[in-house]
Amino acid sequence: MKEFDRIVIGANFxxxxxxxxxxxxxxxxxxxxxxxxxxxxxxxxEAWDVxxxxxxxxxxxxxxxxxxxxxxxxxxxxxxxxxxxxxxxRKRELDIxxxxxxxxxxxxxxxxxxxxxxxxxxxxxxxxxxxxTKPRKFLIGLxxxxxxxxxxxxxxxxxxxxxxxxxxxxxxxCSGEDGxxxxxxTWHQRWARRPExxxxxxxxxxxxxxxxxxxxxxxxxxxxxxxxxGGKL
Amino acid sequence: MDKKPKSDYDVIVLGxxxxxxIAAIAAGRMGASVLVLExxxxxxxxxxxxxxxxxYGGPPxxxxxxxxxxxxxxxxxxxxxxxxxxxxxxxxEEEALRVGVDIRYETTCYDVQREGRRVTxxxxxxxxxxxxxxxxxxxxxxAEAVACRLVGCELLxxxxxxGLYNTFTNTCLASNGxxxxxxxxxxxxxxxxxxxxxxxxxxxxxxxxxxEDYSADSTTCGRAGHxxxxxxxxxxxxxxxxLTEEVLTIDDMFMxxxxxxxxxxxxxxxxxxTHTNDMPLESELFQDWMVGASMWGTQLWFPVIRENLVxxxxxxxxxAARHLGVDHDxxxxxRMNGPMGRIGEVAGVLAALxxxxxxxxxxxxxxxxxxxxxxxxxxxxxxxxxxxxxxxxAIRAGLESDRPGFAIWxxxxxxxxxxxRAWYADAAPGSHLRRHAAMALALLGDRxxxxxxxxxxxxxxxxxxxxxxxxxxxxxxxxxxxxxxLRDVESLELFFDxxxxxxxxxxxxxxxxxxxxxIKVGEAHSDKRAAIAEFLRMLAExxxxxxxxxxxxxxxxxxxxxxxxxxxxxxxxxxxVPNQIGQVVLAMPLNAxxxxxxxxxxxxx
Ligand SMILES: Cc1cc2nc3c(=O)[nH]c(=O)nc-3n(C[C@H](O)[C@H](O)[C@H](O)COP(=O)(O)OP(=O)(O)OC[C@H]3O[C@@H](n4cnc5c(N)ncnc54)[C@H](O)[C@@H]3O)c2cc1C
Numbered sequence: 010m011k012e013f014d015r016i017v018i019g020a021n022f023x024x025x026x027x028x029x030x031x032x033x034x035x036x037x038x039x040x041x042x043x044x045x046x047x048x049x050x051x052x053x054x055e056a057w058d059v060x061x062x063x064x065x066x067x068x069x070x071x072x073x074x075x076x077x078x079x080x081x082x083x084x085x086x087x088x089x090x091x092x093x094x095x096x097x098x099r100k101r102e103l104d105i106x107x108x109x110x111x112x113x114x115x116x117x118x119x120x121x122x123x124x125x126x127x128x129x130x131x132x133x134x135x136x137x138x139x140x141x142t143k144p145r146k147f148l149i150g151l152x153x154x155x156x157x158x159x160x161x162x163x164x165x166x167x168x169x170x171x172x173x174x175x176x177x178x179x180x181x182x183c184s185g186e187d188g189x190x191x192x193x194x195t196w197h198q199r200w201a202r203r204p205e206x207x208x209x210x211x212x213x214x215x216x217x218x219x220x221x222x223x224x225x226x227x228x229x230x231x232x233x234x235x236x237x238x239g240g241k242l
Numbered sequence: 243m244d245k246k247p248k249s250d251y252d253v254i255v256l257g258x259x260x261x262x263x264i265a266a267i268a269a270g271r272m273g274a275s276v277l278v279l280e281x282x283x284x285x286x287x288x289x290x291x292x293x294x295x296x297x298y299g300g301p302p303x304x305x306x307x308x309x310x311x312x313x314x315x316x317x318x319x320x321x322x323x324x325x326x327x328x329x330x331x332x333x334x335e336e337e338a339l340r341v342g343v344d345i346r347y348e349t350t351c352y353d354v355q356r357e358g359r360r361v362t363x364x365x366x367x368x369x370x371x372x373x374x375x376x377x378x379x380x381x382x383x384x385a386e387a388v389a390c391r392l393v394g395c396e397l398l399x400x401x402x403x404x405g406l407y408n409t410f411t412n413t414c415l416a417s418n419g420x421x422x423x424x425x426x427x428x429x430x431x432x433x434x435x436x437x438x439x440x441x442x443x444x445x446x447x448x449x450x451x452x453x454e455d456y457s458a459d460s461t462t463c464g465r466a467g468h469x470x471x472x473x474x475x476x477x478x479x480x481x482x483x484x485l486t487e488e489v490l491t492i493d494d495m496f497m498x499x500x501x502x503x504x505x506x507x508x509x510x511x512x513x514x515x516t517h518t519n520d521m522p523l524e525s526e527l528f529q530d531w532m533v534g535a536s537m538w539g540t541q542l543w544f545p546v547i548r549e550n551l552v553x554x555x556x557x558x559x560x561x562a563a564r565h566l567g568v569d570h571d572x573x574x575x576x577r578m579n580g581p582m583g584r585i586g587e588v589a590g591v592l593a594a595l596x597x598x599x600x601x602x603x604x605x606x607x608x609x610x611x612x613x614x615x616x617x618x619x620x621x622x623x624x625x626x627x628x629x630x631x632x633x634x635x636a637i638r639a640g641l642e643s644d645r646p647g648f649a650i651w652x653x654x655x656x657x658x659x660x661x662x663r664a665w666y667a668d669a670a671p672g673s674h675l676r677r678h679a680a681m682a683l684a685l686l687g688d689r690x691x692x693x694x695x696x697x698x699x700x701x702x703x704x705x706x707x708x709x710x711x712x713x714x715x716x717x718x719x720x721x722x723x724x725x726x727x728l729r730d731v732e733s734l735e736l737f738f739d740x741x742x743x744x745x746x747x748x749x750x751x752x753x754x755x756x757x758x759x760x761i762k763v764g765e766a767h768s769d770k771r772a773a774i775a776e777f778l779r780m781l782a783e784x785x786x787x788x789x790x791x792x793x794x795x796x797x798x799x800x801x802x803x804x805x806x807x808x809x810x811x812x813x814x815x816x817x818x819v820p821n822q823i824g825q826v827v828l829a830m831p832l833n834a835x836x837x838x839x840x841x842x843x844x845x846x847x
Binding site: 039040041042043045048049051076077078080086087088089091092093095096098099105106107108109110111112113114120122123124125126127150151152153172173175176188189190193194197200201203210211212213214215217218 | 283350445455474
C-alpha cells in the first residue's frame with residue numbers, strides 16, 4: 010500500500026487545475042492522455058470570451074492563442090489541448106500517474122490498477138475530478154467536407170467549424186443512459202441518412218469519450234479546478 | 243440500454259483490439275458465449291483508435307480478418323467516411339454483437355480467478371464497482387499480458403543484451419482533409435510497466451505534438467495534413483512475451499529448428515520489421531539477417547503454433563495478442579496487424595472448442611479439429627524457399643549484383659562453403675562477388691574472407707545494397723559487424739582505430755558496431771580482455787563521446803551513446819572491471835526512460 014497526502018482522480022482539465030491548487034498531490038488518470046474531457050471528446054469549447062479568474066488558467070489560454078490553436082472567432086484545434094496541457098503540467102511538476110484506473114473506493118483507500126498491476130493507494134484527502142454523468146450527453150465526431158458550412162444544426166447533427174477550413178466538429182445528442190454500442194450505431198445510422206447538403210461530408214473520427222458538458226471549454230474547467238471545484242470524497 | 247453481464251461464459255476476452263476483436267467474433271461464431279472486457283470505448287485497438295489501419299505489404303489478410311476487412315473496405319468505398327478507423331470500430335463491434343458477444347467498455351481487469359493452475363474467471367472494475375464472471379477459457383488479448391501477469395505466468399522480456407524493447411510512438415491522429423490515420427514515427431523508448439517512467443515519458447513526448455501553429459498544415463511522416471487528436475492508446479510496439487508451452491524463436495526460423503516444433507495451425511506473412519536503431523545490441527542471428535544481408539524488407543511465412551498461445555503450465559488461459567509466446571526477434575514480425583488478426587482467430591476458435599468440450603484445456607483439443615475450423619490454409623513455408631533456396635548459379639549471380647541479400651542468405655542457408663571459397667579466390671579484390679562471398683562465409687563462421695572484410699572496413703566501403711526497399715546497411719560497417727561475429731582478434735587495432743575516428747561518416751553505426759565487436763573479442767579471448775576493457779572504460783567514461791541517431795520519420799537525432807555506455811558498464815561489471823560509467827551517464831541530459839536505466843545500472847554495481 011502506498012500513502013499520499015492527497016489524491017486527485019482524473020488528470021482532466023478540472024483535475025489538473027485542482028492539483029495545481031492543492032500542491033503535494035498525486036493525480037491518477039485512467040487514460041494515457043491529459044485533458045481527456047476535451048481532448049478525447051472533440052468538445053472544441055465555446056464561450057471563450059469569458060475571462061478565467063485564475064492567472065494560471067489565463068496562462069493556458071495564452072498558450073492556446075500563442076500556438077494558434079484558438080482564433081478570434083473561438084475556433085479551435087482540439088489536437089492542441091492535450092500536448093499544451095502536458096506542457097502546463099510539466100512546468101508545475103505535477104505528479105501524474107497515467108493509465109491508472111480506480112476499481113473501487115473504500116473510505117480513504119483506493120483499489121487501483123496501474124501499468125504495474127493492482128495496488129492500493131491510501132490518501133488523507135481524495136478528490137474526484139472525473140466528469141459527472143448527466144441526463145444527456147453528446148457523442149461528437151470530426152468530419153471533413155466542403156469549406157464554408159455555417160455553424161448550426163443540420164438534421165440530427167450540430168456542426169461547428171474547426172480551425173481548419175472544411176473540417177467540422179459534429180455533435181449528436183444522446184441520452185445519459187446510452188452505452189457505446191447504442192450511441193455508435195445511432196451515429197452511423199443517422200450519418201447514413203444525413204441531409205443532402207452534407208452528402209460530400211466524410212466522418213473522420215468519433216470522440217472516444219462522451220462529452221458530458223460539465224464546463225464550456227478547457228480553460229473554464231482548468232479555472233474551476235484552480236478555484237477548488239472538484240468534489241472531495 | 244445497459245444489459246448486465248452474465249455470471250458465466252465459455253470465453254472471456256480481455257482486450258477488444260486487433261487480435262482480441264477477431265478472437266471474440268471467431269469464438270462467438272463457433273457458438274460460444276463470449277464476454278469482452280475492454281478498457282477503452284471501441285473495438286480494434288491499435289488498428290482503429292491507434293490509427294494503424296494498414297496491413298504491412300504482402301498478400302491481403304486471410305481468414306476472418308480478410309473477410310471483415312473486405313466489409314470495412316466496402317463500407318468506406320460506399321462513401322461518407324474519411325478512412326477506415328471509425329468504420330473498423332463499428333463493423334468489428336457489430337460483427338461481435340451479431341453473434342451475441344457481451345461487450346463491457348471502460349472496464350479494468352483487476353483479478354484473475356483460478357483453482358490451482360486452472361483459470362476460472364475474472365474480476366473487473368466498472369464504474370467503480372467490482373464485478374466478476376466465470377469462464378472456461380480466458381483469452382488475454384491486452385497486448386501487455388495483463389491477465390497473464392495477474393495470474394503469475396512466466397514472462398520473457400526484451401532483447402538479451404539489455405532487456406529493452408522497440409521504440410514506441412506517442413500516437414497522434416492526423417488528417418489530410420480526406421483521410422485520417424495515425425502518424426507512424428518513433429518517439430524513443432518507454433517502459434510501459436513502470437508507472438513513473440511510463441507517465442513521465444508520455445508527458446515528455448507529448449511535446450512532439452506541440453506545434454508553433456496549429457492552424458497550419460504541414461508535412462509529417464511523409465503526409466501533408468494536420469494533427470486532429472492524440473490517441474488514447476500510447477502506441478507501444480513491443481513488451482513482455484509470455485512463456486508459453488512452446489516459444490517460437492528466430493533459431494526456429496533460420497537455423498532449421500522448426501521441424502522439431504509442434505504442427506502449425508496457421509501461417510502469417512510478414513517481415514522482421516524492427517524499429518531498433520541500436521542494432522548492435524540485438525541478437526546475432528537477427529543482425530545476420532538485418533545487417534549481414536540487409537533483409538529488413540523481406541517477407542516470410544511464419545508458423546502459428548497452438549502451443550505459442552498457451553502459457554506454460556496453465557489451463558484455461560491463452561495469450562493471444564502481440565505478447566504471445568515468441569521471442570523478441572520474432573515478435574518484431576508477428577506483431578503486425580495481419581498476423582495479429584490471424585492469431586486472434588486461432589485463439590477464438592481454440593478457446594471455443596476447449597470451452598465447448600467442457601474442460602477448457604486448449605492443449606487437448608484435437609489439432610485436426612482446430613485446423614479444419616481454420617479453413618485448412620495449406621503449409622506456406624515452402625514459399626520461403628524463394629528467399630533462401632536459390633540454385634547455385636542464382637546465388638553466384640546474386641552475389642555479383644547490387645541486390646545480394648537473397649544470395650547471401652541462400653549461400654548461408656545451404657552451407658555453400660566450398661562454392662563461396664572458390665568464388666572468393668577467383669574474384670577480383672573489392673569486387674561485389676568477392677565482398678559478398680566473404681560476407682556469406684562470415685555468416686557461416688568461416689574466416690576465409692577476413693582480408694576482404696577488413697579491407698571493406700578500412701576503406702569505409704560506402705556501397706549500399708538494394709536488397710530491401712529501405713533500411714539496407716552500408717557494406718563497410720556490415721563487414722565490421724561480421725569481423726566481430728568472427729571474434730577476429732587480429733582486427734583489434736582496426737576496431738580501436740574506428741572508435742578513434744571521430745570524423746568517420748556514419749559514425750553512429752561504425753562506432754556502435756566496433757563497440758560490439760570489441761566486447762565479442764574480449765569475451766572470446768581472455769588474454770586481450772584487459773586491453774579491451776581499458777579502452778572501453780575510457781571511451782564510456784569520456785563525456786565527449788557522443789553518438790546520435792535519427793528517430794524514424796522525424797528530424798530528431800537524440801543521443802544514443804548512453805545505451806552503449808550502459809552496455810559497456812554491464813560488460814565491465816561481468817569482467818570485474820571497476821568504472822564510473824553510471825555516474826557519467828547520470829550527469830548527461832537524459833529522458834525519463836534512460837535516467838531510470840542509468841539509476842538501475844548504478845544500483846547494481
Ligand atoms: C506506432 C505503431 C505503428 C505500427 N505500424 C504498423 C504497420 O504499419 N503495419 C502493421 O501491420 N502493423 C503495424 N503496427 C503493429 C500493429 O498495429 C500492432 O502490433 C497490433 O495492432 C497489436 O495488436 P494487439 O491485438 O496485440 O494489440 P491492440 O490492438 O493494441 O489491442 C489491445 C487491446 O487491449 C486493450 N487493453 C489493454 N490493456 C487492457 C486492460 N488492462 N483491460 C482491458 N483492455 C485492455 C486495449 O485497449 C486494446 O484495445 C504498428 C504498431 C504501432 C504501435
